[in-house]
Amino acid sequence: MNLTNRDYVAYIRKISQRFEGCGEYITALDAATGDGDHWTNINSGFLKLVEMSEELETLSVSDMFKKIGMTLMSVMGGSSGVLYGSAYLEAAKVTKGTDTITLPILKNILEAMLAAIMKRGNVQPGQKTMVDALCPAVEAFSAAIDRNLPEAEIIENMRKAAIKGAESTKDIPAVRGRAFYQANKGVGHLDPGAVTMSYQLDTLGEYILSAL
Amino acid sequence: MKKIINNPNDVVEEMLEGLSLANPNVIHIKGKGVISRKEKSGKVGIVSGGGSGHEPAHAGYVGRGMLDAAVSGNVFSSPDPERIIEGINQADSGKGVLLVIKNYSGDLMNFTMAKDIAEMDDILVDYVVVKDDVAVEDSTYSTGRRGIAGTVFVHKISGAKAESGAELTEVKRVAEKTIENVRSMGMAMSSCTIPAIGKPGFVLADDEIEIGMGIHGEPGVARTKILTSKEIAKNLLDRIVEDFERTTTIRNEEVAVMINGLGSSPLMELYILNRDVQECLTEMGIKVYKSFVGNYMTSLEMAGCSVTLLKLDNELKDLLDAPSDAPGFLVK
Numbered sequence: 001m002n003l004t005n006r007d008y009v010a011y012i013r014k015i016s017q018r019f020e021g022c023g024e025y026i027t028a029l030d031a032a033t034g035d036g037d038h039w040t041n042i043n044s045g046f047l048k049l050v051e052m053s054e055e056l057e058t059l060s061v062s063d064m065f066k067k068i069g070m071t072l073m074s075v076m077g078g079s080s081g082v083l084y085g086s087a088y089l090e091a092a093k094v095t096k097g098t099d100t101i102t103l104p105i106l107k108n109i110l111e112a113m114l115a116a117i118m119k120r121g122n123v124q125p126g127q128k129t130m131v132d133a134l135c136p137a138v139e140a141f142s143a144a145i146d147r148n149l150p151e152a153e154i155i156e157n158m159r160k161a162a163i164k165g166a167e168s169t170k171d172i173p174a175v176r177g178r179a180f181y182q183a184n185k186g187v188g189h190l191d192p193g194a195v196t197m198s199y200q201l202d203t204l205g206e207y208i209l210s211a212l
Numbered sequence: 213m214k215k216i217i218n219n220p221n222d223v224v225e226e227m228l229e230g231l232s233l234a235n236p237n238v239i240h241i242k243g244k245g246v247i248s249r250k251e252k253s254g255k256v257g258i259v260s261g262g263g264s265g266h267e268p269a270h271a272g273y274v275g276r277g278m279l280d281a282a283v284s285g286n287v288f289s290s291p292d293p294e295r296i297i298e299g300i301n302q303a304d305s306g307k308g309v310l311l312v313i314k315n316y317s318g319d320l321m322n323f324t325m326a327k328d329i330a331e332m333d334d335i336l337v338d339y340v341v342v343k344d345d346v347a348v349e350d351s352t353y354s355t356g357r358r359g360i361a362g363t364v365f366v367h368k369i370s371g372a373k374a375e376s377g378a379e380l381t382e383v384k385r386v387a388e389k390t391i392e393n394v395r396s397m398g399m400a401m402s403s404c405t406i407p408a409i410g411k412p413g414f415v416l417a418d419d420e421i422e423i424g425m426g427i428h429g430e431p432g433v434a435r436t437k438i439l440t441s442k443e444i445a446k447n448l449l450d451r452i453v454e455d456f457e458r459t460t461t462i463r464n465e466e467v468a469v470m471i472n473g474l475g476s477s478p479l480m481e482l483y484i485l486n487r488d489v490q491e492c493l494t495e496m497g498i499k500v501y502k503s504f505v506g507n508y509m510t511s512l513e514m515a516g517c518s519v520t521l522l523k524l525d526n527e528l529k530d531l532l533d534a535p536s537d538a539p540g541f542l543v544k
Contacts, residue, residue, distance in 0.1 A: 027409070035288050035428060036409050070294075078263075078289040079318035082325055085293070120321055175354040177317045181430040 001151050001212060003101040005064050009053045011207040012068075015200050016046040022199070026192050033179035033186040038080060042196050045076035045084070061101060065092035065109075079177060080193060083117050083130065090116035103154065107145055110138045121176065128174040128186060130197040137162035137201045151212060159205035166190065166198035213410045220407035224264045224284050231271050235539055238274050241302065245295045247271040248281035248302035256374040256383045257281070257303030260312040260367055261296065262319050263288040265406070265512045266427060272540030273364065278371035279538065280309075287406045287512070288428045290318035296326035300335060308336035308380035310387060312366050314359025315343040338380055340387040342366050344396040344520065346455040347424030347433050358426050361472040361509040362394035362520045365532070368541055372534035386531060390522065395455050397448040398518035400425035400432070400474060404511055423447060427474070427511040427518075441481070445488035448519045453496060462523060463497040468504070468532055470520035475510040477517055482506070489519055501529060508540065 019026075019042060026039035048071055049056070056064050065088045073085025090112040098105055114134050118124065125135045140161035144154035169191035177193075179186030217223050228247055232240035238247050245261075253276075260270045261283030270282035280303035285291035291299075296311075303309050309330075313323045320341065327337045343350065344362030370387040378386075400422045403412035413429040416422060421439065424432030439447065456462035471486045473479070486505045493500055501524055509518070524532070536543040 031413070035406075036413055037286070037289055037406065040408055041286075041289065074292045074294050077285050077292045077322075079321060081292050082290075082318070082321045086325065120325065121317070177355070178428070178430055180354050181348060181358075181426060183431065 001103050001106075001208060003106070003208070003211070005057050005059065005061060007207070007211060008061075008064065008101070009056050011204050012046065012049050012056070013053065014207055015203045016043075016050045018199055018203055019043045019046055019196070026196060029190055029192040029195060032189045033174070033182060034192060035078075035178055037078065038192045038196065041076045041078055041080055045072045045081065048075045061098050062092045062095045065089070065095060079121070080130075083121055086116040086120040087113035103145065103151060107141055110134070110141060114138050123176055126172060127176055128169045128172040128179060128191045128194070129176055130191070130193040132169050132172065132191065133162045133166040133194040133197040133201065136165040137198075152209060155205045155208050159202045162198040162201035166194040169194045213405050213407070215405075215407055217407055220410070223407050224286060227264065227267070228271060228284060237276075237537065238271075241298055244298040245284040245291055246281055246299045246302060247274050247284075248299065249274060249276070252305045253280055253374070254305045254307075255377055256307045256380050257300070257305060257309040258312065258367065258371050258374050258383070259283065259296070259299045259303045259309055260363070261285070261291055261299060262314050262316070263290060263428070265404075266509050268507070268540030269364065269509045270367075273367045273538045275536060275538030277375050277534055277536035277538065277543065278367050278541060285322075287408065290316070290322045293322050293326040293329060296323055297330055300326060300330045300337060304335050308338065310370060310374070310380060310383050311337065311339035312363065312370065312387065313339055313341045314363050315341050315355065315357055316359070317355050320355075336380060338384050340366065340370075340384060340391060342391055342394075344391070344394045345426065346395050346397050346451050347426070358430070360396050360398060360427050361470055361518045362396045362522065364470065364508045364541065365394055365468065365520070365522045366390045368536060369528060369531040371536065371538075372531040375534065386527065390528065393460075393523040393528070394520060395452045396470075396518050396520040397423075397451050398425055398427070398432070398474070398516060399423050399444055399448060400429070400511075400514055400516035401438070402476070402515040403429060404475065404514040406512070421516070425516070427509060429511065429514070441484045442488045444517075445485060445492045445519070449489060449492050449496070452519065452521055453498075456521070456523065460523070462521070464499070466499045466501040466524045466529075467493070468502045468522040468524055469493070469500055470508060470518075470522075471503070471505045472509055472518045472520065473507040474514040474516040474518070475507065476513045476515045479506070482517060485517055485519075502532065
């Protein structure tokens, strides 16, 4: 696997299309436990990235991530904006000087993103947030690389773990964000931030598999 | 959805433009959601902000004796770090800036990230976190208590202290003291609609109210049938007083009272509630030093109220009485 900027931007287009099509579902999830604005925010963030796609393709990998981070931070706003902003800015740091994204580099990127989100959000796995999709995905990815599994299998494991992780948020009581204020802490409802995170990892994996 | 707007996506910037046209002492930094004083204070700067939809919070509290700059995010959504940094830059006169943050996950993350970035540019920044809503249990594990109308007293008192020429550490000290001594509790009677969403965030039946609901419609502690003003006063005050008494004294003390409307409760009702709150306080042996009745921390067009008590000592009284020319909290 060897992804270029052009590939990453192609992935951004795909995930933006996916977000465009799931507005009602995500907004309904968010209305149950949150402010109801998560989809509007994340969708407008990725639409903005698509608008900038030509510019993103001309940058280095690191500068592209930096630009994505700054853009998501300001366009998305709210909690998700600063979390995705922190994640991509950290990804920019670990990709300084790299021209393409190999599997080990992708592992570094995802680990850096996870660490950044946990630090900025002061959040641990098991607290009904996007971390519950990202953390198991990163773990599955690392474990599969360590076992020298074939590339396609590494990616598949990552996708599955992300989706399963997002589903696990249904039974978790919230300690952060608005769901925390509910009497039952949002138990019985999926965390919309975990769902949209799992969509991104799933679509990224799907794109990589198609490009392998 | 019936609202006086042009486009749901433009409400924040258009509101701030209108606000700055109505107040010759402030400027609107276009595209950044920032309202700041036209002239730098030369003193410690006070910056607050948060999601829009709580007007006059926070832009209406910019003025001499109160905030130096207010940063607005989208409706009910924290402003991003870039906007907050703009607010910090506007407020900074070289003596440091105090951020007054309401305790929500999004605000905390965005304001502290802005602080981290501003410090790289050698601006001295510190912050306080307001958590006055006794409807939520305080906790170090979770986000804990929300910041609601009591935040306005923190703006007033830290702003007055900064205006006196005090250093950042001193301004922070009185802000922390205010936070320790302020408690609020709210009650909602109807929902509100975020313009970009177009539908109400929750539904309350015609004869239903929710005690302890947050200023973004976060769930409260109990839904009940509509109560009388006297019952509402007692219900809210009982919880506030009980919370004070867990850690400090409140009976025989002097307090400032704020009767805050959430947006569409008429002043008539707020005054009736004020009458009943004051009667209740007298019965409880709590002395009222000063009362504020009006819309201070709203929730779009939500109907309902919150009651805030700030326990006062001489220092807080003096700072509360100091002049302010912020249109949302004028003190001559």
